[in-house]
Amino acid sequence: MGNRVHFNLAKELFELRSKGVLVLASGNIVHNLGILSWDGKVKSYDWAVEFDEFVKKHIETNDPLPLIEYQKLGKLATLAHPSNEHYLPLLYALGLRDETDTVQFFNDSFDLGSLSMRSVLFS
Secondary structure, three states: OOHHHHHHHHHHOOHHHHOOOOOOOOOOOEEOHHHOOOOOOOOEOHHHHHHHHHHHHHHHOOOOHHHHOHHHHOHHHHHHOOOOOOOHHHHHHHHOOOOOOOEEEEOOOEEOEOEEOOEEEEO
């Protein structure tokens, strides 16, 4: 199933928000367990920060297409997400976003160099 399918499915669930349903999506903006910095020598890899900033920028500008098609970033995308199961929840959150939502970022830290724990709230 392609990324656009996940985003479009979330769009179909949008009406749940008007019924007072809280939708929570849990994943990671950057999730590469294969190159964790267990010794703590690396706070965050440059490529991890670059991908995290890419995602943040497109959330702030409400431009979901580059986030849906993030794999077009090539090596940067592969480093950030060798597999996408931890990225897909973001697409659901983006699909449920309303044009009038305010955006808040919190917990914008990295763990072990290659895990971005950035969280976002649309309200």
